[in-house]
Amino acid sequence: MEQRKVDVAILGAGTAGMGAYRAARKHTDNLVMIEASHYGTTCARVGCMPSKLLIAAADAAHGARHADLFGVRPGEVVVDGPAVMQRVRDERDRFVSFVLEAVENFPEEHRVQGHARFLSPHRLRVGDDLEIEAGRVVIATGSRPNIPGFLKAAGDRLVVNDDLFEWEDLPESVAVFGPGVIGLELGQALNRLGVRVRMFGVGGAVGPIQDDEIRECALKTFNDEFPLDPDADTRKIERTDDGVAITFVDADRGEVTETFDYVLAATGRKPNVDGLDIQNTDLELDDRGTPVFDSYTMRCGDSHIFIAGDVNAALPLLHEAADEGRIAGNNAGQYPEVRAGLRRVPLSVVFTDPQIATVGKTIQQVNEDCRGCFAVGSVSFEGQGRSRVVGKNRGLLRVYGEHGSGLFMGAEMFGPAAEHIGHLLAWAAQQRLTVSQMLAMPFYHPVIEEGLRTALRDLSHQLSLGPKEETHCLDCGPGG
Ligand SMILES: Cc1cc2nc3c(=O)[nH]c(=O)nc-3n(C[C@H](O)[C@H](O)[C@H](O)COP(=O)(O)OP(=O)(O)OC[C@H]3O[C@@H](n4cnc5c(N)ncnc54)[C@H](O)[C@@H]3O)c2cc1C
Numbered sequence: 001m002e003q004r005k006v007d008v009a010i011l012g013a014g015t016a017g018m019g020a021y022r023a024a025r026k027h028t029d030n031l032v033m034i035e036a037s038h039y040g041t042t043c044a045r046v047g048c049m050p051s052k053l054l055i056a057a058a059d060a061a062h063g064a065r066h067a068d069l070f071g072v073r074p075g076e077v078v079v080d081g082p083a084v085m086q087r088v089r090d091e092r093d094r095f096v097s098f099v100l101e102a103v104e105n106f107p108e109e110h111r112v113q114g115h116a117r118f119l120s121p122h123r124l125r126v127g128d129d130l131e132i133e134a135g136r137v138v139i140a141t142g143s144r145p146n147i148p149g150f151l152k153a154a155g156d157r158l159v160v161n162d163d164l165f166e167w168e169d170l171p172e173s174v175a176v177f178g179p180g181v182i183g184l185e186l187g188q189a190l191n192r193l194g195v196r197v198r199m200f201g202v203g204g205a206v207g208p209i210q211d212d213e214i215r216e217c218a219l220k221t222f223n224d225e226f227p228l229d230p231d232a233d234t235r236k237i238e239r240t241d242d243g244v245a246i247t248f249v250d251a252d253r254g255e256v257t258e259t260f261d262y263v264l265a266a267t268g269r270k271p272n273v274d275g276l277d278i279q280n281t282d283l284e285l286d287d288r289g290t291p292v293f294d295s296y297t298m299r300c301g302d303s304h305i306f307i308a309g310d311v312n313a314a315l316p317l318l319h320e321a322a323d324e325g326r327i328a329g330n331n332a333g334q335y336p337e338v339r340a341g342l343r344r345v346p347l348s349v350v351f352t353d354p355q356i357a358t359v360g361k362t363i364q365q366v367n368e369d370c371r372g373c374f375a376v377g378s379v380s381f382e383g384q385g386r387s388r389v390v391g392k393n394r395g396l397l398r399v400y401g402e403h404g405s406g407l408f409m410g411a412e413m414f415g416p417a418a419e420h421i422g423h424l425l426a427w428a429a430q431q432r433l434t435v436s437q438m439l440a441m442p443f444y445h446p447v448i449e450e451g452l453r454t455a456l457r458d459l460s461h462q463l464s465l466g467p468k469e470e471t472h473c474l475d476c477g478p479g480g
């Protein structure tokens with residue numbers, strides 16, 4: 001058995017692990033980054049990037065099909081499945097190659113391949129023939145799809161996001177289980193590429209939406225495109241000669257059976273803690289078996305172990321994994337000195353059409369923090385000038401502010417350009433701006449952001465800080 005002794009060991013070479021490695025290396029050259037599988041990160045290989053590539057193809061098809069709105073008739077729209085999937089893979093491989101290049105630039109002695117697990121708080125076993133004694137450890141092992149047992153009846157036709165990007169062609173039909181972020185993004189994209197899609201949820205959830213009015217609006221809009229039951233009653237799943245037969249209760253038709261080529265499990269992700277023999281660390285675990293940690297230092301209890309990225313199940317997003325990795329790596333490197341790192345205002349974007357953005361506190365958190373003393377401003381994008389001009393006039397934005405202080409607290413949006421408006425709102429929340437300060441900022445004309453101004457004016461009025469928003473106000477140009 002080979003033995004090594006290092007100052008810092010990092011488990012996982014994803015976004016969080018690589019960030020941790022770079023930060024820790026500023027403090028010591030005696031460190032290792034251990035990767036159980038492929039280098040390249042979840043984001044580039046099977047996550048953010050290939051999903052957005054598929055969505056880009058879907059947007060192109062959708063745009064061509066709806067050009068008629070503008071009097072433009074491109075003719076029959078043909079989706080060439082193999083060409084769509086080829087571009088997804090080619091561009092994906094390009095993104096992955098940049099990550100691989102970065103890893104190859106790390107000194108060879110810093111890179112170890114094999115599955116790591118704890119033998120004791122300071123000792124790690126990697127594969128069968130390496131033992132590492134580590135002064136400090138960063139756990140950055142990511143997450144994997146969580147597949148409910150009943151979906152296994154789909155047999156070889158059960159797929160997760162990783163499999164989908166390897167398809168050589170588009171199938172005829174896909175049943176998507178889980179209308180969460182992954183299910184909505186991939187399901188809508190497949191549907192727009194001509195694949196028959198039906199979406200099955202549980203408990204009524206739609207993506208990350210917490211505001212009931214936004215959820216209603218999103219649910220109705222998605223259902224105009226493909227059937228999405230957020231609380232489906234699925235009776236039976238069976239692998240047949242033709243694919244997968246799913247028996248479920250349809251609101252209009254009662255119990256029906258529909259056959260699909262594939263079942264996509266998008267039913268949430270599971271932190272990769274279970275393969276770590278975490279019980280050998282003596283760390284305190286929460287009721288899901290995840291180590292209890294400080295979200296500013298990423299330190300587990302008062303130990304020498306830090307945890308960053310999807311594995312801690314707190315904010316499973318790319319920019320959060322990068323921040324957490326940096327904080328964890330820095331603290332592991334300079335241990336026993338441990339410092340709080342910069343955490344940002346929560347921001348998430350779902351790349352559906354319309355997009356979903358959530359910013360700052362949820363409506364439930366605002367209610368709790370303000371003890372009920374808050375107001376909501378809103379705007380519908382149906383009549384909003386710029387949104388109508390570009391034919392993207394669907395959706396709703398709701399902004400939350402505190403009575404008295406006039407502080408902007410958070411927002412949820414289902415609408416056009418939510419990826420951009422979400423950023424403006426997150427920057428305002430992080431600067432702790434009041435609604436009046438936000439309204440003092442410039443707004444160009446005609447832009448979708450004028451819709452944000454309308455929502456803020458409404459909020460200002462609801463907080464008794466400003467007049468009622470005029471309908472068709474002329475200083476905003478038509479349709480603010
Ligand atoms: C389909 C999809 C789309 C997404 N889209 C977006 C998006 O648009 N925007 C966004 O912000 N986020 C998105 N995400 C989320 C984002 O990809 C993750 O939050 C991010 O990649 C997490 O990085 P990580 O470093 O924690 O994990 P990973 O990148 O998964 O890295 C963990 C690494 O640890 C390794 N590992 C596991 N166990 C061990 C072990 N015992 N020993 C050694 N190594 C081990 C794994 O092999 C893996 O390489 C998406 C995710 C998916 C699945």
Ligand SMILES: NC(=O)c1ccc[n+]([C@@H]2O[C@H](COP(=O)([O-])OP(=O)(O)OC[C@H]3O[C@@H](n4cnc5c(N)ncnc54)[C@H](O)[C@@H]3O)[C@@H](O)[C@H]2O)c1
Pocket residue numbers: 148177178179180181182183185200201202203205206207208266267268269315316317348349350351
């Ligand atoms: N645009 C982005 O930023 C982006 C894109 C994709 C993924 N992600 C990240 O990846 C994480 C994981 O995504 P996800 O979509 O797997 O998880 P999720 O938690 O967003 O959604 C899972 C969905 O599956 C549903 N579900 C659970 N069990 C079910 C069952 N038995 N039948 C039907 N539905 C069921 C849940 O109610 C939920 O709606 C997200 O939380 C997000 O942080 C982000």
